[in-house]
Amino acid sequence: MEWILLMLLGVVAAAFGSLVGLGGGIIIVPGLLLFAPTLIGEPIEHATAVGISLTVLIVTALASTLSYTKRGIVDFRSGLLFFITSGPASILGAALTGLMQAGVFQLLFGSLMLLLAGLLIGRDYMKPFAKEWPIQRSITDAQGNVHTYGYGLWSALAIGFGVGLISGLFGIGGGSLFVPMMVLLYRFPPHVATATSMFVIFLSAILGSGMHVALGEIDWLLVAALVPGAWIGGRIGARIAVKLSGNKLLWLLRITLLALAIQLIFEGISAV
Template sequence: MLALLGLVVLGFIASIFGSVVGLGGGIIIVPTLILLGSRLTGSEINHEVAVGTSLAVLIVTALASTLSYAKKKRVDFRSGWLLFITSGPAAMLGSAITRYLQNGVFQLVFGIFMLLMAGLLIARDFLKPVSRKWPIERTFTDEDGSIHTYGYAILPALIIGFCVGLISGLFGIGGGSLFVPMMVLLFRFPPHVATATSMFVIFLSSILGSGVHAALGEIQLWIVLALVPGAWFGGKIGAIIAGKMTGKGLLWLLRLTLILLSIELITEGVTQL
């Protein structure tokens, strides 16, 4: 019973973080399942099962967030579908590759990636969007009637979508940790529109990525069912929080969490090599 409660709480906390900053929650779920799997479930969880299970949960998290953001008219569906053209297939490719990484290698690479993401989340507060004029210009009106103008080029958008999708399928993290900063800094998306649109793309990509993991038998269904209730409500609450506050305090907590988890993963990865 305590293990079940622990999984529900994990899904809830991870999805709040994910929804507020557009990460999808997997960046918390995957390392927690790898590092604390035996305590939460009674047996060790290998990295490919942790990734597959996380992607399956992300479908629910991202759907809950997307629906909440859509009601507030914050999702740029047109741009989201464009990014998904390459993000979806790349998520499937990344999901197929995951099993070929040895345990120590996966932990080490994932730990380094999380450390880089923590650095990116810190650096983005000090970086300014590029002033380049892109060939495709988008005008987006949100629920408050505010008009936002931003733009992009198709090829760079498709390349970013592919890279994010590949990382999403490989690590089970959704990809928002890269999507949001790139959309804000490179294409000048308003932060709240970037976060909402990122969750929409994560929802679509997670379906394809988790489908590959399911076909390979790399999803623990009972863990997914335990994580889903917390993930659903956490995703909705996170979207509400994102709409009412800047989320800076929560963002700094996330940065610190990522740094601590990355250090633990890197240490474990090195010891297993």
């Protein structure tokens, strides 16, 4: 029964993650921290939860990227630019995770989830930045629709570093920050932002999880339990994302993030 529940956790996390470009870690990490005593009979270290999340994210992001690539909405060139700084930063973040006390980690992670929930709520009411960026990009999807947007080199590299650092530190994949930035700051179409974000997450998760492997912060049995669900959920989320607006699912995600954030902040305050 425990293995079935862990696989379902992987399905739900990956489906939500690929739907809005989060990557699934925002569900997996708090899920493991809060429910590990029930599922496996003992608590799990926060660094191990992050390492497991980043390892599973490789599978989730690969499944989503392959599905999005068939629909022609992954901007690989822009994704590689973001990865130049997000990749090394994810390694740095992964190395710093184990240095934090458990209570501090839960408090900071809960606060981050609260911020992300706010971003997901607020992005419906925010207007894209009107600046004309020096680098202009266009992409033609599988239906022949042309999407045009742009960005600045140094701002893109700076955003990549910040998102990569947070991704490696908390195991969340970084899409929760990448997508709002790409849509609001650079005027990426939402589907292109989500798809490109999953490509960057795939590359960054390889480096971040590699650091956790080197530090011995991976539970391979839990990874094996979560990976099948993550593969299935990643493909399901990608299919839903291109067919539906996802507004109702977005609100479900927002409510879930708020509930998990409150729980983690409460436990973090109690442990500090």
